[in-house]
Amino acid sequence: MPPRGALSWAVVLLAVPALLVPRAASAADPDAAFRRLAAAAGQREPLLRIGLEPGHRVLLSSTTSLRILDPATGAPVWRDPLAGEIAVVAAGGPTGEVPTVYRVQVAAFADERAARDELARLRAKYSVEGVVHHDADRGNWRVRLGKASDRLALGPLVERLRAGGVDGLWIAGEPAREPANVRLRLVDESYESLLPATGRLVAVATGSGRVKVDGTAYRGVIELRVTAYGTVRAINWLELEQYLLGVVPVEMGPEVWPRLEALRAQAVAARTYAWRNRGQFLEEGFDQCATPRCQVYGGASAEHPLSDRAVASTGGEILTYEDEPINAYFTSTCGGHTEAVSAVFPGESAPYLSGVPCRAEADALSDHRGTIEAPPAEPVIDETGRDVTAEWALLRAAGVLEGAGGAALSEPLDAARLRAWTRALAALAGRPEPAGEARPVDTLGRAAAALLADLGWQERAEVLLHGDDLPAILRGPESAGLPAEQRRALAYLASLGTLTAHPEGGFRVDRPPTAARLLPALVRIGEAYDALGLRSAAVARVDERQLTLVEGKGERRVRLADAPLLLGRVGEQPVPTARLELWPGDRVRYRVDGGGRAVYVELLPPLRGTADDRSSSYYSWEERRTRRSLEREINRRVAIGRLERLVVRERGVSGRITELEVVGSKGSTRVRGFDVRRLLGLRESLTVVEPQLDARGRLEAVVFAGKGWGHGVGLCQVGSYGMAVRGAGYREILAHYYPGTTLKKAAVAGR
Numbered sequence: 001m002p003p004r005g006a007l008s009w010a011v012v013l014l015a016v017p018a019l020l021v022p023r024a025a026s027a028a029d030p031d032a033a034f035r036r037l038a039a040a041a042g043q044r045e046p047l048l049r050i051g052l053e054p055g056h057r058v059l060l061s062s063t064t065s066l067r068i069l070d071p072a073t074g075a076p077v078w079r080d081p082l083a084g085e086i087a088v089v090a091a092g093g094p095t096g097e098v099p100t101v102y103r104v105q106v107a108a109f110a111d112e113r114a115a116r117d118e119l120a121r122l123r124a125k126y127s128v129e130g131v132v133h134h135d136a137d138r139g140n141w142r143v144r145l146g147k148a149s150d151r152l153a154l155g156p157l158v159e160r161l162r163a164g165g166v167d168g169l170w171i172a173g174e175p176a177r178e179p180a181n182v183r184l185r186l187v188d189e190s191y192e193s194l195l196p197a198t199g200r201l202v203a204v205a206t207g208s209g210r211v212k213v214d215g216t217a218y219r220g221v222i223e224l225r226v227t228a229y230g231t232v233r234a235i236n237w238l239e240l241e242q243y244l245l246g247v248v249p250v251e252m253g254p255e256v257w258p259r260l261e262a263l264r265a266q267a268v269a270a271r272t273y274a275w276r277n278r279g280q281f282l283e284e285g286f287d288q289c290a291t292p293r294c295q296v297y298g299g300a301s302a303e304h305p306l307s308d309r310a311v312a313s314t315g316g317e318i319l320t321y322e323d324e325p326i327n328a329y330f331t332s333t334c335g336g337h338t339e340a341v342s343a344v345f346p347g348e349s350a351p352y353l354s355g356v357p358c359r360a361e362a363d364a365l366s367d368h369r370g371t372i373e374a375p376p377a378e379p380v381i382d383e384t385g386r387d388v389t390a391e392w393a394l395l396r397a398a399g400v401l402e403g404a405g406g407a408a409l410s411e412p413l414d415a416a417r418l419r420a421w422t423r424a425l426a427a428l429a430g431r432p433e434p435a436g437e438a439r440p441v442d443t444l445g446r447a448a449a450a451l452l453a454d455l456g457w458q459e460r461a462e463v464l465l466h467g468d469d470l471p472a473i474l475r476g477p478e479s480a481g482l483p484a485e486q487r488r489a490l491a492y493l494a495s496l497g498t499l500t501a502h503p504e505g506g507f508r509v510d511r512p513p514t515a516a517r518l519l520p521a522l523v524r525i526g527e528a529y530d531a532l533g534l535r536s537a538a539v540a541r542v543d544e545r546q547l548t549l550v551e552g553k554g555e556r557r558v559r560l561a562d563a564p565l566l567l568g569r570v571g572e573q574p575v576p577t578a579r580l581e582l583w584p585g586d587r588v589r590y591r592v593d594g595g596g597r598a599v600y601v602e603l604l605p606p607l608r609g610t611a612d613d614r615s616s617s618y619y620s621w622e623e624r625r626t627r628r629s630l631e632r633e634i635n636r637r638v639a640i641g642r643l644e645r646l647v648v649r650e651r652g653v654s655g656r657i658t659e660l661e662v663v664g665s666k667g668s669t670r671v672r673g674f675d676v677r678r679l680l681g682l683r684e685s686l687t688v689v690e691p692q693l694d695a696r697g698r699l700e701a702v703v704f705a706g707k708g709w710g711h712g713v714g715l716c717q718v719g720s721y722g723m724a725v726r727g728a729g730y731r732e733i734l735a736h737y738y739p740g741t742t743l744k745k746a747a748v749a750g751r
Contacts, residue, residue: 033071034223037202038237043220048243048274050297051286052213054233056095058088058224063217064209068186069202071223077186077196081206084189091185091195093230099176102151103131103144104158106166110347115141126160133174139280140347144172155639159667167670171637179230200225203234210300218299219245225285235286236299243297244270244311250298251330254306257721258553263310264730265720268743270295272318272328275746306553319734319741321352326741329714333618334358334654335686335707336611338737343652344673344685344713352738355653358719359611360584360726368584368726370542372601374564376578378406382516384502390574390602391519393565397591397600398532400424400522409516415441415450417515422454425522429531431456444513445479445486448499451518452489455525461492475501479509498524532591536604538615538725539586547598549588550725558590558598567602574602583610584726612722618683618709619718625680626701631664633681638671640664644699646680646689656685656712674711684708714738 038047060066065081106122109115115132122145123130130145146157151171158169184201187193203211203222210217213234220238227233236243244267252266273295278287280294290297319326327350329341341353360368380392392409395401400421419438426433434454441447452458465488470479473491482490490509493499498521501507526532537549537556545560567574568581580603582588591600608614631643642665649670650659660676662669677685687706694700715737723733731743 033074034202034221034237037069037071037074037204038221041204041221043237043239043242046240047237048240048278048288049286050236050243051281051284051289052234052236053291054227054229054231056090056093056231058232058234059214060086060088060203060222061212062205062209063212064206066211067204067206069204070196070198071200071202072198077198077201078194082188087187088224088232089185089187090226090230090232091183093182094179098179098229099149100173101176102148102154102171102173104146104154104161105142105144105170105172106161107143108135108140108347110140112141115143119143125164128157151636151639155666158639162667162669168672169638169669170675171639175229178228182226182230184224184226184232216299217301227284240271240274241311241315243274245303245308246297246299247295248311249304249307250296250302252717254304257718258306259550259721259724260306260310261728261730261733262721262724263307264314265715265733266330266717267310267314268317268319268730268734269328269330269715272325275318276325276327314730316746317743318746319738320744321350321741326350326352326738328738329353329711331710331712331714331716333613333616333709333718334712334716335619335684336613337654338714338716339652339654339656339712341713343656343658344711346673352741353713354739356736356739358613358716368541369582371579371581372542372560372566373579374566377565377576380406380409380516383514384500386500388516388519389576390567391523392516393567393576394523394532394600395519397565398428398526400428400526410514412512413441413447413515413517415439418447418450418518419454421522422451425526425531426455429526429529431529442512443510444507444517445482445490445509447513447518448489448493449486451521452492457525461488465492465495474507476506478506482509493521496524534589534591536587536589539582539584539588540725540727541584542582558592558596561593561597561599564598565600569603569605569607572605585612585615585722587615611719613716613719615722616709616718620707621683622703622705623682624701624703627699630680630702634662634679637679638662638669639666640669641666646691646702648689654686654712657687677711682706684710684712686712
């Protein structure tokens with residue numbers, strides 16, 4: 001069944017908006033010289049200007065050698081070329097942070113005229129000064145009232161506005177002044193310096209080299225200028241497609257999410273976002289920032305062959321709605337469902353940014369999931385009552401153990417048997433073969449010492465365990481009289497969790513252990529050397545006796561052995577089973593025999609349902625915050641005094657909090673959309689708010705139980721990986737997360 005809002009996949013030429021038309025250099029264009037220098041460095045229109053993070057000092061170097069030019073003339077401003085590292089500092093700039101002034105933000109508008117009309121109305125009503133602030137991040141205009149050097153000083157104004165029926169108030173900071181007469185100074189490694197006459201410089205590399213800014217290499221050329229805050233900003237001028245090479249791998253790491261179709265979807269989304277938001281920071285002299293405020297950009301240093309392939313294979317493709325590039329928001333982990341943009345960013349609205357489930361439809365899941373079967377394994381229980389069937393199964397599949405499990409392993413361990421096991425494990429691990437005669441194992445202490453001696457772990461026990469720790473680990477007088485070697489061996493295995501006490505207490509160190517007792521220790525040692533032949537993968541499909549697995553950058557089809565050992569989960573514990581149901585996206589570890597057939601398949605935690613983004617470590621989370629910590633966070637932006645209550649007033653289609661009432665001793669306010677997450681400092685607003693009260697019924701702490709990471713709008717990055725794992729192509733992924741959009745080929749010069 002095709003996903004809702006299927007794209008029209010005919011590739012056509014897009015009528016490029018005027019903003020995106022390649023601009024020819026001309027005398028009237030103040031940036032013409034930069035364009036010529038970028039073209040000389042191999043960059044083609046349309047060019048992007050990426051503003052890197054500013055600082056009081058920027059360090060320049062090159063993979064070859066460096067030239068620093070006057071953009072107006074193209075002539076070098078200093079020695080040419082320059083070797084080594086050059087510092088660009090803000091001469092005459094502030095030594096510390098520029099002072100901040102605070103204002104009360106009362107509203108945000110998509111239209112500048114509407115914002116100015118509202119400012120005029122509020123000025124007349126409350127007789128207070130105000131400004132309209134353009135927010136480059138959101139592309140809207142925010143109305144702000146008042147002015148103070150301290151947040152708390154705005155408290156009376158906040159109370160007046162609340163009394164007048166204005167809610168959703170926010171205290172925002174902005175620079176108090178712009179430092180004057182700040183210039184760029186160049187300083188080399190010998191501390192020789194130059195103060196160029198021009199206020200803008202260009203750094204280029206010689207030959208085919210790359211300019212490095214603070215150690216990160218970049219394609220294209222680097223502009224240097226002074227910011228309004230009196231700091232130095234480097235701006236990377238380069239073409240759109242090469243910019244994407246440094247965006248896709250840091251937004252969606254190919255080593256962590258190695259599915260080409262997911263990376264292709266990310267490339268299209270990133271390209272579309274860059275096109276749509278070109279010129280977003282025009283007042284500051286660049287198009288896009290290099291941080292999560294826009295898209296994270298890591299330059300040429302971040303490039304990766306798999307993401308390079310994703311960019312190249314989707315070259316020029318963007319998403320459109322009604323023939324215009326869409327605002328292609330994307331989020332890391334959506335927690336199983338994305339949210340409508342209007343619920344997260346009030347004032348914005350787009351049909352293609354509606355909330356959608358981040359999971360396959362039932363029919364698609366049923367086509368890929370399946371059940372594999374095997375003869376049941378006989379339980380293996382040691383003398384403490386611990387079920388070690390899973391350990392037996394793993395060691396049996398690896399060839400360390402031979403024969404059946406069950407009752408045979410409840411017999412006392414003998415020296416020949418332990419030596420056979422340690423010899424087999426040492427061979428798999430590339431460790432020296434156990435030397436000398438097999439040591440006696442007629443007590444648990446002797447067996448533990450023999451195990452460590454055979455596998456060369458005596459030194460670990462000696463070096464990593466302090467003698468004073470032994471009593472605290474073994475807890476009791478029974479081991480006090482043991483020889484030091486046995487006592488230390490027991491303590492070390494116990495500290496690893498591989499040797500457990502009896503339920504009624506004590507290890508019974510003077511009694512002979514069963515053969516099952518040391519199996520967890522053998523597994524632990526084998527895993528330390530990656531010796532058990534286990535591979536990790538995600539399930540893409542189950543077909544009768546064959547698994548299609550996503551492993552690393554590719555897929556692998558593995559047939560099952562005639563009688564594989566299967567392990568499911570009960571909570572966090574692996575449990576042998578005769579029937580193992582596997583769903584697309586499930587993580588497994590497995591082992592194959594010499595013929596490439598799976599002899600061992602284990603379902604890995606966590607089991608989180610069927611959401612495509614469930615593999616993210618942020619899919620679910622929990623955080624406890626004290627009242628005082630929340631109070632400090634909230635009062636930085638909204639003066640409410642002592643925090644008394646957090647009341648969820650409205651949730652979106654995904655379950656995210658879209659309106660929250662914050663009640664304090666000095667008043668209450670309501671925050672909406674993304675401001676909920678920002679005000680509380682949470683990973684996501686898809687959360688349950690659980691207050692804890694003290695003995696007097698006052699708020700003491702709040703537990704937030706949530707899902708996801710990010711704003712939750714648009715493409716879910718981990719979810720797109722999950723879709724790719726179960727076989728979806730990038731077109732299907734984009735159609736799902738941006739319903740109703742059309743994929744088109746943009747007219748990009750030279751491509």
